[in-house]
Amino acid sequence: MSRDQHELVSLTLTEAARLVSTREVSPVELVEATLERIAAVNPRLAAYITVFEQEAMQVARAAELMVLAGHNLGPLHGVPIALKDNVATRGARTTAGSKILADWVPEHDATVTARLRAAGAILVGKLNLHEFAWGGTSANPHWGTVRNPWNIERFPAGSSGGSGAAVAARACFGAIGTDTGGSIRLPSAVNGIVGLRPTYGRVSNHGIVPLAWSMDTAGPMTRTVEDCALMFSAIAGHDPKDATTARAPVADYMVGLGDGLAGLRIGVVPGYFFHHLQPPVHDAVRGALDRMVALGAQLVDVEIADIHGNISAQLTIESAEPSTYHQRWLRERPDDYGDDVRTLLEVGELLLATHYLQAQRYRALLRNQFMDAFRRVDVFVCPTLPFTATRVGEAKVVIEDGVEEDMLSAIMQFTGVPSLTGLPSLAVPCGFDPDGLPVGMQIIGRPFDEATLLRAGAAFQAATDFHRRAPEL
């Protein structure tokens, strides 16, 4: 083997795929290196619930033979990828991070799983998460508390905390996360990686354990925007098995990544998105905006009249819908839930139908106000969350003035807008705080215009090196 393990797992997903296609690296080498890396870091991170050691090696050997015979299944051929453990895998345990589904072995793949396999990806395992994806810390009472590779005393956020930690720690080349209220973007930000919450309806949810049907999405989590575009291309598109997926055409997301920022109009909502932040987060995101302006973008201040109700509406919908899905289990197996998730599910039972419908009306109002604003801007940029990674186990967070706030509502302060409106949002690393913890920004775009988000993110990464830094673990 010409490259050592460190060198192999440090390749980006795109580089690894290219080197496989040119026969410079074998899928067997990539999988061996990834499995070694998982074995080395997982005892400290608890990022994986299940690792497919034997199956991944079998698939890798077959993928190697195919390459040698001149066959290439697709753009991800031979590249190790991992899935959040609420995404169904045929014949392999899918727990959703719960005790209730601890022994569930699906008979079918989720559509996302099937599309990754069809694109040639080698699935190396299933990633830990906040129980049933209902929470933002990934402190999982059943499968272990996931930790942040930049500092294992800090949390990885959630709910896709295992996905964020594994990608940042080079324990896979890319991962699938799911995002209802921020669960791709939040762990992407605090682990210093890229994550895409697609437009609602762009990626199939078939075979994914639901949290809140009207807000659930699945998307890629990677180290670079280019990797994100490559993985997104493999999973996007209409699925007859999921009635919520759209028939809107799927772009080639790799085209246009190098087109730059010239003329891009960036909306900023100063009265909301730049209010109530930890200073290092404020400075990093403002610095990113300055950099984007230097690259040719223009900033446009925008007011969204009713933006302040978004957390209320989000929590209302994200309480009522999960409690509906879990209604039977909550009555038959209440003690099998962790305390925090059980409490949230009970809360959802105590809301009125009118609360839920007012939240759905607010949601339509907010969508209309953003659609009006998109006549003047192409994207919005804002922080992903107002603070950097907190200590593991904290239920409260201090953002400013020493005031403790509830973690769940504080963490979703800025991710709620895309979740409610269904708009796509790309989380991109944009700095570090004085403790060396990553800061992330969101780029929010028009419906089904992920291409513009990816173009903007790629231009930012071409001019910065935040995404090239790796945690020492």
Place this chain on the structure above:
Amino acid sequence: MSARTPASPQLLEAAAKLADLDLAPERVQELVPVMSGIYAMLDALEQASLGEVVPAAAFNARWER
């Protein structure tokens, strides 16, 4: 609108009974401060200019599969 009725054990017990959800007294006590927070947040929605806005999750009659 008048001030919202604050969350109390009696209120939550009644709501849980209506939902056919068994809640032990200690669970009810745990939920009181949580629901107070939720109800306070619901008040924020009252400030939005909802007018004649129709809910986002409206029935879709296209019958497409």
